Amino acid sequence: xxxxxxRYFLAxxxxxxFTRAAERCHVAQPSLTxxxxxxxxELGGVLFHRERANTHLSELGRIVxxxxxxxxxxxxxxxxxxxxxxxxxxxxxxxxxxxxxAPNQIIELIGSVRTRHAEIELQLSDANGWELEERLLxxxxxxxxxxxxxxxxxxxxxxxxxxxEQIVAALGARHRLASRNAVRVKDLDGECYIHRTNCEFAxxxxxxxxAQNVKxxxxxxxxxxxxxxxxxxxxxxxxxxxxxxxxHSAVVGLPIIEPEFWREVNLVTVRGRPHSPAxxxxxxxxxxxxxxxxxxxxxxxxxxxxxxTPQTWM
Numbered sequence: 001x002x003x004x005x006x007r008y009f010l011a012x013x014x015x016x017x018f019t020r021a022a023e024r025c026h027v028a029q030p031s032l033t034x035x036x037x038x039x040x041x042e043l044g045g046v047l048f049h050r051e052r053a054n055t056h057l058s059e060l061g062r063i064v065x066x067x068x069x070x071x072x073x074x075x076x077x078x079x080x081x082x083x084x085x086x087x088x089x090x091x092x093x094x095x096x097x098x099x100x101x102a103p104n105q106i107i108e109l110i111g112s113v114r115t116r117h118a119e120i121e122l123q124l125s126d127a128n129g130w131e132l133e134e135r136l137l138x139x140x141x142x143x144x145x146x147x148x149x150x151x152x153x154x155x156x157x158x159x160x161x162x163x164x165e166q167i168v169a170a171l172g173a174r175h176r177l178a179s180r181n182a183v184r185v186k187d188l189d190g191e192c193y194i195h196r197t198n199c200e201f202a203x204x205x206x207x208x209x210x211a212q213n214v215k216x217x218x219x220x221x222x223x224x225x226x227x228x229x230x231x232x233x234x235x236x237x238x239x240x241x242x243x244x245x246x247x248h249s250a251v252v253g254l255p256i257i258e259p260e261f262w263r264e265v266n267l268v269t270v271r272g273r274p275h276s277p278a279x280x281x282x283x284x285x286x287x288x289x290x291x292x293x294x295x296x297x298x299x300x301x302x303x304x305x306x307x308x309t310p311q312t313w314m
Contacts, residue, residue, distance in 0.1 A: 144268050
């Protein structure tokens with residue numbers, strides 16, 4: 001069964017006249033008649049009775065008409081959606097965001113996509129880095145922004161670095177260490193600790209603390225950074241946080257040193273997977289964004305490589 005046969009059949013159902021149906025479909029009448037006969041042969045029966053000036057549907061024609069109408073509607077809708085996809089009209093894009101990234105920069109990226117590519121419908125999901133990577137590989141997400149310190153990227157993934165961010169000790173303003181410029185790892189020995197459940201450094205920083213015989217007692221666990229900051233502000237303990245996430249008036253963020261901790265956040269896609277034009281648009285906007293005041297790392301490293309400037313990134 002060909003779609004032009006379905007189209008001719010439905011036109012004939014409306015006009016009940018072979019000549020007018022042919023004109024409606026912009027074909028010669030013999031072509032329309034031949035297509036109807038081929039359809040009848042395929043369906044195994046007469047679809048129209050032609051009685052001089054009285055052309056009308058047969059019983060078989062009445063039975064198959066609603067089904068062929070549905071087929072035609074669905075095909076027309078499929079063509080429309082395919083056209084929208086090619087022209088980036090109402091194209092959904094499933095983007096995963098690591099929940100420990102401060103929202104300001106992500107909002108700027110989303111705003112840029114909306115301004116320059118209004119036809120893209122961003123479908124955002126937030127989760128920890130491990131979950132995002134799993135969902136990306138499974139195909140639930142098309143692109144994700146996250147990092148997993150100490151974890152080598154899966155060979156199936158393509159990684160574009162966006163920004164580096166130092167990890168700090170979030171301390172209440174009245175904490176004994178709050179007046180310093182930085183905090184050594186060993187200075188935190190014996191302190192109460194607010195554990196961020198989704199922290200991407202979980203399991204990575206522990207050996208560093210253990211190597212210096214530094215023990216911190218985890219007194220609270222929280223999945224949300226705003227709650228973590230509220231508990232830090234009230235003096236319940238300190239927290240291990242990205243510098244730009246410390247945004248509470250009663251909390252200070254001091255760099256952790258000896259050693260320092262940094263994270264590199266990346267835009268990640270799956271190698272070899274066919275991507276919609278929307279993914280390319282998002283990548284371009286991410287490369288344009290100034291992440292916490294700095295160009296995207298991928299852009300800066302390309303510039304340094306082109307100019308021959310020594311690279312000092314880690």
